[in-house]
Amino acid sequence: MDYSILVSHEPNKIILERRTLADDAFTDDSVLMKLSYSAISAGTECAWLSGNANNAGNTFPYYPGYSSAGIIEKVGKNVKSFAPGDKVIAWNVGHLSHIVLSEEAARQRLYKIQEENISLKEAAFGYISTFPMLGIRKLQIEMGESVMIAGLGILGQLAVQFARLRGAYPVLACDMDPARRALALKMGADMVFDPSAEDFIEQVIKATNGKKVNAVVEVTGKAIALRQALKYTARMGRIVLTGCTRVPEGVIDFYRDVHLTGISIIGGHTSTRPSVDSRTGAWTHLDDLRTWSSFLSSKRVDMASLITRTLSPKDAQEVYTMLLTTKNPPLGLVFDWSTIA
DSSP states (O other), X not given: OEEEXXXXXXXXXXXXXXXXXXXXXXOTTEEEEEEEEEEOOHHHHHHHHHTOGGGTTOOSSBOOOOEEEEXXXXXXXXXXXXXXXXXXXXXXXXXXXXXXXXXXXXXXXXXXXXXXXXXXXXXXXXXXXXXHHHHHHHHTOOTTOOEEEEOOXXXXXXXXXXXXXXXXXSEEEEOSOHHXXXXXXXXXXXXXXXXXXXXXXXXXXXXXXXXXXXXXXXOSOOHHHXXXXXXXXXXXXXXXXXXXOOSOOOOOOHIIIIITTTOEEEEOOGGGSOSSSOBTTBOOHHHHHHHHHHHHHTTSSOOGGGOOEEEOGGGHHHHHHXXXXXXXXXXXXXXXXXXXX
């Protein structure tokens, strides 16, 4: 069987390759998934494609893509966990049209969607959506605590919604892009701010009646944003690092801004999750996907408004060039694999 896959053999270049599965690739213990959509994670994928500083050891070929959705097309006779026609969310499988997994691997990389009213296009963002969920969980927000979402890409926009679901008030958000700030208000932010404003810190402190912010979701991955957050976070407050800091830049006065204030800085990378059993402040991928799906199905989370462009994998080079060279690229980009003949 032939399938298509996106692959980069050198920095900043990506192509769509046609490949053939080996005759013995599918066995009695295999699951064949046909991808419908795969979401683009612009920050992570572009960092790897460009050979960013924190990824200096990258090797090629590089296969981007780690959040997608599709349908189980075929299963081996020994498979019990999946059946043809099952709608699934997949992670860490790449941007490709089909994939064959063992049943054991499928249980580790596929989540079977239970709800009927979730589109596969929205479902393609399921795995990505669990990242800000983890950040919000790690902060252990109490009802009525103020929260700032710093950075309003797709993760930040989702974090705004999750903070509201957690009972945060007010939910504050900041980004230099006015369009993203406007979208955050639609997503449920109570107030938005421009972090490039000279009096940005003073504005945020005033919005909390001088108390400063109890908890911060830092999604920019920029050292300057963390330094700002340390200025407007309350004593004994918490900051979770959800954005990936790709460039180790800047200086922080840890004695003045962390030690004396008692502020907790929490690593929020998805790799810190438990692999088996969920616990307070850290749930497994599967449990968070189950929660996200129920929120989406019950309209507690708006995913559709965050999906702005549906693209063909045939145009991948143009898409990634745009992402690598545009300061504020569009949110919610997704590849439609039905466009591949």
